[in-house]
Amino acid sequence: MIKCNQLTFHYEYSNQGIENIEFSTEKGLVVGVIGENGAGKSTLFKCLLGLHKPQRGEVRINGEKMDYSKSGLISHRQKVNMVLQDPERQLFHTSIHDDVSMGPKNLGLPKAVVSERTERCINLVGADAFEKTPIQYLSFGQKKRVAIAGILALECETILLDEPETGLDPKMKKDMVYLIKKLAMEGRSVVVSSHNMDLIYELCDRIYVMHQGRIIANGKTHDIMSQQEVMRQASLERPLLIRVSEKFGIDTKLLWEGL
Ligand SMILES: Nc1ncnc2c1ncn2[C@@H]1O[C@H](COP(=O)(O)OP(=O)(O)OP(=O)(O)O)[C@@H](O)[C@H]1O
Numbered sequence: 001m002i003k004c005n006q007l008t009f010h011y012e013y014s015n016q017g018i019e020n021i022e023f024s025t026e027k028g029l030v031v032g033v034i035g036e037n038g039a040g041k042s043t044l045f046k047c048l049l050g051l052h053k054p055q056r057g058e059v060r061i062n063g064e065k066m067d068y069s070k071s072g073l074i075s076h077r078q079k080v081n082m083v084l085q086d087p088e089r090q091l092f093h094t095s096i097h098d099d100v101s102m103g104p105k106n107l108g109l110p111k112a113v114v115s116e117r118t119e120r121c122i123n124l125v126g127a128d129a130f131e132k133t134p135i136q137y138l139s140f141g142q143k144k145r146v147a148i149a150g151i152l153a154l155e156c157e158t159i160l161l162d163e164p165e166t167g168l169d170p171k172m173k174k175d176m177v178y179l180i181k182k183l184a185m186e187g188r189s190v191v192v193s194s195h196n197m198d199l200i201y202e203l204c205d206r207i208y209v210m211h212q213g214r215i216i217a218n219g220k221t222h223d224i225m226s227q228q229e230v231m232r233q234a235s236l237e238r239p240l241l242i243r244v245s246e247k248f249g250i251d252t253k254l255l256w257e258g259l
């Protein structure tokens with residue numbers, strides 16, 4: 001479980017960043033982070049991963065303060081890892097197999113385990129359909145799937161997904177929702193950021209709304225997304241289901257069941 005207290009990080013160059021963040025994840029839950037461009041979502045994720053060291057406040061993992069030494073960060077990455085917004089920054093090999101197996105290999109796992117995890121994760125994201133294609137020839141969405149497979153293969157207790165559905169086709173988006181829910185059901189903590197409010201509504205148990213580097217609301221997804229004023233302040237549109245249910249006076253649960 002991750003917990004942030006008064007987490008504050010500003011970039012040296014722009015002085016932009018995040019301010020006074022109180023945030024926590026929970027085993028078995030999918031937590032969403034939403035906000036307009038530049039709200040601070042990716043910056044928060046990078047702080048949770050230890051890529052940025054806060055100027056103030058702290059990140060705690062299972063009650064322990066984050067250790068920013070090299071060995072501390074290596075051990076941290078075995079517990080928490082992240083699918084970056086841009087897959088290009090996450091893929092290092094030409095072969096999909098080499099890329100996905102790199103993480104488990106670095107963990108020093110036995111060959112048979114590395115091989116089983118690699119195959120399983122490649123199949124999970126549907127990358128087996130283009131497994132032999134060199135990574136540089138893949139489309140953006142295909143690269144995204146490979147990046148996701150690489151993180152899944154690490155089997156971390158907390159997985160951060162920064163805009164995981166960008167570039168994925170509708171079928172893959174659906175598979176992704178299923179996969180994320182399954183990860184949570186298996187007892188992992190998942191944190192997702194997205195601009196797709198319908199996806200967040202479907203996927204997340206709880207959400208945090210960010211605006212100009214701060215958290216302006218958090219709570220159960222439906223409760224927060226129903227608040228027109230909060231969503232307006234964050235320049236976000238409310239999910240279609242909530243808007244339809246309000247317009248026609250139908251309970252969202254009934255609408256959901258009807259889908
Ligand atoms: N490397 C950097 N150096 C300086 N400023 C940065 C850097 N990265 C981000 N920022 C600034 O920090 C703020 C938060 O950016 P961040 O990338 O966290 O937003 P975001 O919510 O992830 O946005 P998006 O939805 O576009 O991905 C923005 O004002 C951005 O310009």
Ligand SMILES: [Mg+2]
Nearest residue numbers: 041042043085
């Ligand atoms: Mg971002």
